Amino acid sequence: TQLLEQSPQFLSIQEGENLTVYCNSSSVFSSLQWYRQEPGEGPVLLVTVVTGGEVKKLKRLTFQFGDARKDSSLHITAAQPGDTGLYLCSGNQFYFGTGTSLTVIP
């Protein structure tokens, strides 16, 4: 089992604040994905990173893959209530992290 640990587990912030979610593992991954899941739905892919040190931006979301391809971070700028959900990292497609539940308060 390739364990992916996410932190924090829960995060509640005010609209407009910035936040960072971390995904860490002792294993090396050839690819890492970030998903967002809303209640009653399946996860939806946000981004895939494959190169160590890679940074990808998706509007207010910035994703970074660690140089050693063992960790990743997701930074959200000026969070909005629509960002509320469960954020999941996934390594090599099969292995999912423990999840970060984000609540953005209007």
Add this chain to the structure above:
Amino acid sequence: GAGVSQSPRYKVAKRGQDVALRCDPISGHVSLFWYQQALGQGPEFLTYFQNEAQLDKSGLPSDRFFAERPEGSVSTLKIQRTQQEDSAVYLCASSLDRGSYTQYFGPGTRLTVL
């Protein structure tokens, strides 16, 4: 079909009953995955198909769990003699092929075992 569909969406079973969960992947998708997700946690891998071949079933928790995809499209996850610890959301995902990073998930089936 626009996306992955799963049925039923909700299933309540008495302990000891058998259940069958259905997944209809996106048409033409070669790869199909099953996951188990506890409340507030990340999905845990159960099994993976490429067409009709079950290439990896290492995540199935016991021999009470069985999955099939006989014609390479629709898949069924069967759980025999259900137990309370089987209560979870069961997610199905499909992708175009094994090399594709993009998995498309269905809405899941919430199984409650009483």
